Amino acid sequence: MFWTVTQALLGGLATTFQIFILTLVFALPLGLILALGTISKCKPLSYLIQIIVWIIRGTPLMLQLIIIFYGPGLWLGHNIWSGDETGRITATVVAFTINYACYFSVIFRGGIEGVPAGQREAGQVLGMTKSQIFFKITLLQMVKRVVPPMSNEIITLVKDTSLARIIAAYELTFTGYSFMKSAGITWPLFYTGVFYLIFVGILTLLFNYIERRLDYFR
Amino acid sequence: MAILEVKNIEKHFGNTQVLRDVSFSLDEGNTLAIIGSSGSGKTTLLRCLNFLETPNQGTISVKGETLFDAGWPVSEQGKNLRTKRLHFGMVFQSFNLFPQYTALENVTLAEQLLAKERPDFKQKKKQLYADIEAHGKELLAQMGLSDRMDHYPHQLSGGQQQRVAIARALALKPDILCFDEPTSALDPELTGEVLKVIRSLAQQKTTMIIVTHEMAFARDVADQIIFMDGGLVVEQGEARQVIDAPREERTKQFLSRYTQG
Numbered sequence: 001m002f003w004t005v006t007q008a009l010l011g012g013l014a015t016t017f018q019i020f021i022l023t024l025v026f027a028l029p030l031g032l033i034l035a036l037g038t039i040s041k042c043k044p045l046s047y048l049i050q051i052i053v054w055i056i057r058g059t060p061l062m063l064q065l066i067i068i069f070y071g072p073g074l075w076l077g078h079n080i081w082s083g084d085e086t087g088r089i090t091a092t093v094v095a096f097t098i099n100y101a102c103y104f105s106v107i108f109r110g111g112i113e114g115v116p117a118g119q120r121e122a123g124q125v126l127g128m129t130k131s132q133i134f135f136k137i138t139l140l141q142m143v144k145r146v147v148p149p150m151s152n153e154i155i156t157l158v159k160d161t162s163l164a165r166i167i168a169a170y171e172l173t174f175t176g177y178s179f180m181k182s183a184g185i186t187w188p189l190f191y192t193g194v195f196y197l198i199f200v201g202i203l204t205l206l207f208n209y210i211e212r213r214l215d216y217f218r
Numbered sequence: 219m220a221i222l223e224v225k226n227i228e229k230h231f232g233n234t235q236v237l238r239d240v241s242f243s244l245d246e247g248n249t250l251a252i253i254g255s256s257g258s259g260k261t262t263l264l265r266c267l268n269f270l271e272t273p274n275q276g277t278i279s280v281k282g283e284t285l286f287d288a289g290w291p292v293s294e295q296g297k298n299l300r301t302k303r304l305h306f307g308m309v310f311q312s313f314n315l316f317p318q319y320t321a322l323e324n325v326t327l328a329e330q331l332l333a334k335e336r337p338d339f340k341q342k343k344k345q346l347y348a349d350i351e352a353h354g355k356e357l358l359a360q361m362g363l364s365d366r367m368d369h370y371p372h373q374l375s376g377g378q379q380q381r382v383a384i385a386r387a388l389a390l391k392p393d394i395l396c397f398d399e400p401t402s403a404l405d406p407e408l409t410g411e412v413l414k415v416i417r418s419l420a421q422q423k424t425t426m427i428i429v430t431h432e433m434a435f436a437r438d439v440a441d442q443i444i445f446m447d448g449g450l451v452v453e454q455g456e457a458r459q460v461i462d463a464p465r466e467e468r469t470k471q472f473l474s475r476y477t478q479g
Contacts, residue, residue, distance in 0.1 A: 116312075116314070118310060118312055118314035119314060119316065121270055121308075121310070121314065122308075122310065122314040122315075122316070123328075124268075124269075124270065124303065125268045125270070125303055125306065125307070125308040125387075126327075126328035126386070126387075126390060127300045127301070127303050127304045127328060127332060127390065128300075128328060128331060129300065132331050136327065136331070137316055140318045141317065141318060144318075216318075216370060217317040217318045217370050217371070217372065218317055218370075218371075218372040
């Protein structure tokens, strides 16, 4: 039984990992774009993004997931997500990407604004373009600043993936939970905690490594 | 002939008038020191020259070419801003070295980026980069930093950092090198090593504008001195004359604080 459960949970972990990775792949660049939009001189754009961030941070992620998944079917008349597992995972990734991009944007903005104005000015007087200043000077200094707060958010994301069970995506928690109904046993659900711990443990080591790699400058 | 001509520069931030009708000219190979108390507009003037601030009135010309005219439309003012900036080099009070690059990389970065814009960059990449690196090493050697080229800024003393910053500004061969209180963030011992470097640049006839609180240094090294107060040029003239025999009452008052101390 133990091996059957472990195997099933590993399958759930694969889905969890898929949601996690895809969300990061899309939310990190989107968050950076939103951050640049917030600090842009174009005020309407900045206000628009601030309102979006307010709405997304101001409502539960679970509610956003439900709206993204059921909304099109309810209000547009046809479900844009396919009825299978792929459709549910896609909807989850879309909802998570929007949600996490907003949180990331606030962290990125703080990181960019934390780089002293003198750094940009030094680049300007050396004849660098705006994009050269951003990519060659600001970006790495920003990354160094945002690693600790980002590690917090990313670790939260690992556990937030369990919300996908609300639309019946077979991620880790839902897989563990399903044994209660099918086999009447509760321990697989508690056992999922071990998987999360190991997942987060590996991430913690990774973040420590990144912090050490960026330790060569101040 | 004057390499730099600044005419009738005015600058205000909101309702605060920071520069009032500032005019001066500077001859090639000469050093100009700008003195005055904090808030007199010295730094703002330098920032205007480097296009970090936009003057509300006035013109700036280098080698007879008008780089800035407040009368121009904004689009014209912003045109070729990068090229215009390259006429000036800037050394900041707080160094502003790029922390993620070594001393040598700090010096060569801008030159490498400019080289990429050359039409023949792709064919000559290796040669260009080798030349740039050799130039960077030469500049750092000139600053007495041959043994510090691979150090990161945080591994250097303040005086060393400022010397790297001077090398970085020199790397693009500006027509005029500006210093904004280059030693104000340094203790007296480190101040000496930076002043020594600036002094040797003056001897090599580098055209420089130095905002400074080091009166003795300004007197010895500068050809011309401008004394500013409340955004106005109160007095300008030959360096020794301004320091030793100021004509204006306000200049005398300001200098007396230094000579008594």
